[in-house]
Amino acid sequence: xxSDDTPIPETPNPAPGRKVLCIEDEHFISELYARSxxxxxxxxxxxxxxxxxxxxxxxxxxxxxxxxxxxxxVTGIEILRALRDTTQTPQLKAKIIITTNLDQRDDVREDIExxxxxxxxxxxxxxxxLVNFVNTVQ
Amino acid sequence: MDNLQELTxxxxxxxxxxxxxENLLIIFGWFVVEHYDLPGYVTLLIAMAPALIxxxxxxxxxxxxxxxxxxxxxxxxxxxxxxQHGIAAPKIDSLKVGRELVAxxxxxxxxxxDVAAHTQATTAAEATDLHxxxxxxxxxxxxxVLNESEIIQFANQAAANxxxxxxxxxxxxxxxxxxxxxxxSEDTFDSWLKSVKVSNATASSSWERxxxxxxDNHPTRLFDLAAYYNxxxxxxxxxxxxxxxxxxxxxxxDQAVSFVALSVHExxxxxxxxxxYIEVFEEELEGKITPELDDFMQKMSAQTEQLxxxxxxxxNVARVEEDQLQLKLQTEDWGTVLKAALDGINLRAKxxxxxxxxxxxxxxxxxxxxxxxxxxxVNNLIDNAIKYSGESKVIKVxxxxxxxxxxxxxxxxxxxxxxxxxxxNLFTKFYRDHxxxxxxxxxxxxxxxxxxxxxAHGGNITVASKEGQGSTFSFTVMPYTQLTxxxxxxxxxxxxxxxxxxxxxxxxxxx
Numbered sequence: 001x002x003s004d005d006t007p008i009p010e011t012p013n014p015a016p017g018r019k020v021l022c023i024e025d026e027h028f029i030s031e032l033y034a035r036s037x038x039x040x041x042x043x044x045x046x047x048x049x050x051x052x053x054x055x056x057x058x059x060x061x062x063x064x065x066x067x068x069x070x071x072x073x074v075t076g077i078e079i080l081r082a083l084r085d086t087t088q089t090p091q092l093k094a095k096i097i098i099t100t101n102l103d104q105r106d107d108v109r110e111d112i113e114x115x116x117x118x119x120x121x122x123x124x125x126x127x128x129x130l131v132n133f134v135n136t137v138q
Numbered sequence: 139m140d141n142l143q144e145l146t147x148x149x150x151x152x153x154x155x156x157x158x159x160e161n162l163l164i165i166f167g168w169f170v171v172e173h174y175d176l177p178g179y180v181t182l183l184i185a186m187a188p189a190l191i192x193x194x195x196x197x198x199x200x201x202x203x204x205x206x207x208x209x210x211x212x213x214x215x216x217x218x219x220x221x222q223h224g225i226a227a228p229k230i231d232s233l234k235v236g237r238e239l240v241a242x243x244x245x246x247x248x249x250x251x252d253v254a255a256h257t258q259a260t261t262a263a264e265a266t267d268l269h270x271x272x273x274x275x276x277x278x279x280x281x282x283v284l285n286e287s288e289i290i291q292f293a294n295q296a297a298a299n300x301x302x303x304x305x306x307x308x309x310x311x312x313x314x315x316x317x318x319x320x321x322x323s324e325d326t327f328d329s330w331l332k333s334v335k336v337s338n339a340t341a342s343s344s345w346e347r348x349x350x351x352x353x354d355n356h357p358t359r360l361f362d363l364a365a366y367y368n369x370x371x372x373x374x375x376x377x378x379x380x381x382x383x384x385x386x387x388x389x390x391x392d393q394a395v396s397f398v399a400l401s402v403h404e405x406x407x408x409x410x411x412x413x414x415y416i417e418v419f420e421e422e423l424e425g426k427i428t429p430e431l432d433d434f435m436q437k438m439s440a441q442t443e444q445l446x447x448x449x450x451x452x453x454n455v456a457r458v459e460e461d462q463l464q465l466k467l468q469t470e471d472w473g474t475v476l477k478a479a480l481d482g483i484n485l486r487a488k489x490x491x492x493x494x495x496x497x498x499x500x501x502x503x504x505x506x507x508x509x510x511x512x513x514x515x516v517n518n519l520i521d522n523a524i525k526y527s528g529e530s531k532v533i534k535v536x537x538x539x540x541x542x543x544x545x546x547x548x549x550x551x552x553x554x555x556x557x558x559x560x561x562x563n564l565f566t567k568f569y570r571d572h573x574x575x576x577x578x579x580x581x582x583x584x585x586x587x588x589x590x591x592x593x594a595h596g597g598n599i600t601v602a603s604k605e606g607q608g609s610t611f612s613f614t615v616m617p618y619t620q621l622t623x624x625x626x627x628x629x630x631x632x633x634x635x636x637x638x639x640x641x642x643x644x645x646x647x648x649x
Contacts (some may be wrong), residue, residue: 026407032414070403101406103399103453123406123446126417 016041018063020134021094023053023079025071029122033066033099036127037134050074054082062094064134067116069100076100077112084115095137099130145207145239152204156196163189207240214247284377288313288331291374300359300381302352313379318351319363322459324593327365331377334367342366347388348381360388398456405449412442433489440489443482447517451583454514455567458590465508465594469618472505472545473498476537479516487524492531494520499538505545506621511591518584519549519611526609528553544597544614552608556601564601565589588613596621 020037024030025048034044042064047053050071057065057079065083069076076098082088083096095117113119117137125133167185176184210228217225228244280297282290290308298305301316308316319327327345334341343365350359362382369376416439423435457463480494487494523533530552540546556564567586592599592613603609 026411028411029407029414032411032418035418101410102403121406122410123413123449125413127414128417128421 523551548612
């Protein structure tokens with residue numbers, strides 16, 4: 001079952017200037033997400049390459065990381081692991097939101113869910129709904 | 139048989155020899171005494187004397203040589219009997235008569251008891267032990283013996299290794315506690331056992347692709363299962379289970395099946411984009427386009443939602459088949475869940491001019507459900523009602539308590555209805571009303587999936603329909619308190635927590 005179960009309340013005043021790192025290799029999707037997030041008051045950086053994205057994420061500049069699981073060079077799961085491993089990433093303030101269309105076996109997914117702050121299926125929500133969701137993540 | 143006949147003959151011959159010898163003694167005595175002129179009774183007494191004196195010795199000899207083979211035979215039979223008699227294996231060397239014959243016969247008795255293969259051992263008793271030990275320790279297949287209460291009476295070393303427990307830990311455990319098995323269909327071991335206990339003296343069956351969830355992060359095992367049932371077995375060995383491991387092969391198959399997951403991923407990416415672009419258009423063009431274009435926009439949006447739902451159906455059916463669909467039963471307010479699910483599908487009804495009228499009875503208890511899978515059920519039933527509504531423009535949804543104390547929700551349309559002839563197959567995968575196939579799209583996955591999900595929740599799904607008047611699909615879910623009560627009774631919290639229910643534990647949820 002897909003996890004679109006988190007309610008999406010409309011938040012009137014999302015924190016402006018919060019930084020989002022969008023790790024997504026499908027250009028059309030990142031374009032849509034960046035558009036909506038920027039409109040919602042976020043500063044968005046898009047990186048389609050997994051290896052580069054990991055290095056960028058480890059700079060700890062971001063409040064939110066949107067992480068696709070199927071990205072080139074270093075996979076989303078590897079990125080997640082590296083970001084949660086304190087020997088590799090001593091400090092990380094960002095909340096990690098998995099955004100994927102990939103269907104995981106439940107055991108794998110449980111593992112991901114335990115390490116990420118949220119797990120979203122991209123096909124289940126529109127960009128606007130994504131922004132509403134990100135607004136709720138503090 | 140020849141041996142037995144020969145033995146009978148030899149015993150008869152021995153008896154003839156003994157009786158003849160006794161008679162000859164009397165006759166010899168008579169001849170000796172006759173020469174003396176004595177009164178008749180004295181002659182008779184003296185003539186009989188040697189025979190009388192010899193009698194005890196003759197009887198003793200008879201017993202020893204005539205009865206001993208028979209004794210050896212009954213000892214052998216009793217020694218092998220399943221009831222304990224405390225009889226040791228017969229000793230053959232002391233036999234005087236037909237020694238070889240008796241030895242053969244005893245060997246044949248042991249052979250009949252399937253022990254003789256090991257009679258190289260010094261005595262037959264040792265052979266019996268060897269035989270049992272041989273099976274117990276060397277059978278390379280996990281092997282379990284259950285008594286009439288489904289308690290494990292015996293488990294071999296391979297079984298213990300297979301499920302990662304000690305053999306003595308297994309003995310005395312309920313089989314469902316020890317083996318957390320899940321089956322690819324509703325034809326499960328426990329349902330089979332339940333039915334054969336009622337109607338069969340002996341039965342056997344087998345299952346493919348059984349999944350075993352092993353505790354403590356052991357990898358899941360996949361195997362074929364064979365079971366043999368023998369009612370009222372005197373040694374409490376009622377059910378035998380043998381497991382044939384195929385973990386490697388089946389998990390490779392499963393990897394191949396994830397083709398579905400990959401296809402779903404490929405389908406979802408364009409869907410994500412379509413939904414995204416439609417939303418951008420809706421936002422940017424709001425109030426700037428004609429009502430007709432606005433209507434088209436809504437229909438486009440509804441169609442992408444429907445396609446998203448269908449992709450989820452495909453995925454979930456694939457998961458059911460791979461036994462991968464899991465439920466996480468949690469306490470939820472039914473009214474809230476139902477309204478959220480209906481909100482999600484409202485646009486699809488709206489663009490077809492259909493109104494969903496919802497009645498939720500007040501004071502419904504909290505229910506134990508997996509919200510996401512129940513969403514799928516509601517989606518599928520409403521989608522179905524929309525499809526088969528025909529000219530009718532109303533769908534009624536009604537949630538209430540039923541007589542059995544379950545929370546029941548019915549979805550009623552006033553459209554085409556279902557012919558009675560196809561009712562029995564309605565919940566079968568890929569089954570659709572053939573007459574309507576040309577006019578109405580769909581795959582026949584929705585009802586199959588809905589039934590699977592509702593059943594796994596411990597609920598029921600039913601349909602009532604009249605052709606030309608519409609159909610009512612009703613499903614039930616359990617109040618959370620009742621669910622926990624059943625889990626308590628099953629004393630099986632551990633398994634539930636680990637497995638979240640599904641077909642594997644369906645018997646624990648069923649009433």
